Amino acid sequence: MKGKLFVPKGMSKDSIGLVAKLLNRNSQLRLGSGPRDAEEIKEHPFFADIDWAKLERREYQLPLPEFEEVPLDPQQAEEFANDEKRFASRRKELKDKNRPYRIVDNKHPKVAEQLKNFPQLEETDD
Numbered sequence: 001m002k003g004k005l006f007v008p009k010g011m012s013k014d015s016i017g018l019v020a021k022l023l024n025r026n027s028q029l030r031l032g033s034g035p036r037d038a039e040e041i042k043e044h045p046f047f048a049d050i051d052w053a054k055l056e057r058r059e060y061q062l063p064l065p066e067f068e069e070v071p072l073d074p075q076q077a078e079e080f081a082n083d084e085k086r087f088a089s090r091r092k093e094l095k096d097k098n099r100p101y102r103i104v105d106n107k108h109p110k111v112a113e114q115l116k117n118f119p120q121l122e123e124t125d126d
Helices: 013-022 038-042 052-056 074-097 109-115
Strands: none
Touching: none
């Protein structure tokens, strides 16, 4: 638990302060660990614009993302349909074989020891 805290460029001072206080190595000094619990966190300047009562009543409206209309390329649609058919057929093929799982490194002593209790996980021949 040593080392410096590196944060991305562009983080606000309030967000850096919040993260630093939440990650305080001393659990007694960590934000939210005191007798007031989460109230300490809620009062941090990072959350200054939050009306906690309004949030609790679920009165905030979530911003809806704006979608850009992209013209459909018929060639891409055809390729997608072909890929989906090919993958669907491969999924059915794998499901029909109903093989046990393949363990790649079952020669390793620790893996071999663990496999003794799970005979259904033995390696297949192919």
